[in-house]
Amino acid sequence: MSVKTRVYEGKAKILYTTDDPEILLAEFKDDATAFNAQKRGSIEKKGVINCSISSQIFQQLEAHGIRTHYIDTPAPDQMRVKALKILPLEVVVRNIAAGSLCQQTGLALGTVLKKPLVEFYYKNDQLGDPLLTSDRLFLLELATPEQVDTIAHLALQINKSLCDFFGRCNITLVDFKLEFGLDAQQQLLLADEISPDTSRLWDNSKQSDPNLRVLDKDRFRRDLGNVENAYQEVLQRVLKAIESS
Ligand code: C5P
Numbered sequence: 001m002s003v004k005t006r007v008y009e010g011k012a013k014i015l016y017t018t019d020d021p022e023i024l025l026a027e028f029k030d031d032a033t034a035f036n037a038q039k040r041g042s043i044e045k046k047g048v049i050n051c052s053i054s055s056q057i058f059q060q061l062e063a064h065g066i067r068t069h070y071i072d073t074p075a076p077d078q079m080r081v082k083a084l085k086i087l088p089l090e091v092v093v094r095n096i097a098a099g100s101l102c103q104q105t106g107l108a109l110g111t112v113l114k115k116p117l118v119e120f121y122y123k124n125d126q127l128g129d130p131l132l133t134s135d136r137l138f139l140l141e142l143a144t145p146e147q148v149d150t151i152a153h154l155a156l157q158i159n160k161s162l163c164d165f166f167g168r169c170n171i172t173l174v175d176f177k178l179e180f181g182l183d184a185q186q187q188l189l190l191a192d193e194i195s196p197d198t199s200r201l202w203d204n205s206k207q208s209d210p211n212l213r214v215l216d217k218d219r220f221r222r223d224l225g226n227v228e229n230a231y232q233e234v235l236q237r238v239l240k241a242i243e244s245s
Pocket of ligand 1: 092098099101175176177197199200
């Protein structure tokens with residue numbers, strides 16, 4: 001497979017074309033950003049760790065009937081993916097209140113939600129990825145009503161599957177962000193990545209200290225230290241859970 005041109009560079013990944021127009025190569029970067037790139041840094045080995053975690057999770061989801069863009073992992077920090085038309089939506093699923101939900105609603109950090117909350121944000125860096133109402137989503141024609149229904153359904157299915165999986169890792173899945181894209185047949189597929197960069201993961205074995213529990217990008221956002229160790233810990237637990245399944 002010969003790598004061709006760089007088609008897109010995001011905050012965490014670079015996408016390259018390949019000799020197959022239906023396949024892209026995603027290279028995961030060590031660069032870390034937060035607060036809409038106002039905070040910048042780097043997390044050692046993050047590219048390799050997130051590529052490995054995402055690859056394993058996509059394969060788990062595929063095994064549970066969720067279609068994803070994942071093809072394979074030709075190098076530790078590289079993932080071959082199906083070329084999709086990515087919808088400009090960030091779909092957040094929340095099980096426990098944290099982050100912007102607490103800031104915007106006053107709910108206390110750690111409040112367990114009675115049922116998972118699915119939220120749609122406009123994927124637009126210039127506007128700071130604002131939370132959408134469904135009327136605004138349709139006003140901007142970001143997706144059709146059928147696509148929104150399908151995405152909401154898929155998001156809850158993925159949440160269930162991931163909660164079970166992370167449960168086996170002794171980790172609580174607090175919340176996470178998904179992106180979806182359309183293939184040539186207009187089928188919706190899960191895209192992007194699922195990793196400690198895009199989710200909140202709390203260690204169940206460290207119940208005494210809330211900060212010690214954090215195994216995700218909040219360690220970078222909130223300067224909690226030991227960021228790489230936390231990401232490594234997630235990867236080790238993911239691999240162990242898969243090995244013993
Ligand atoms: O910041 P907020 O609480 O809305 O984030 C909810 C979840 O979505 C978190 O797990 C966060 O890491 C993820 N997220 C993301 N990319 C964004 C915004 C949020 O991965 N642009």
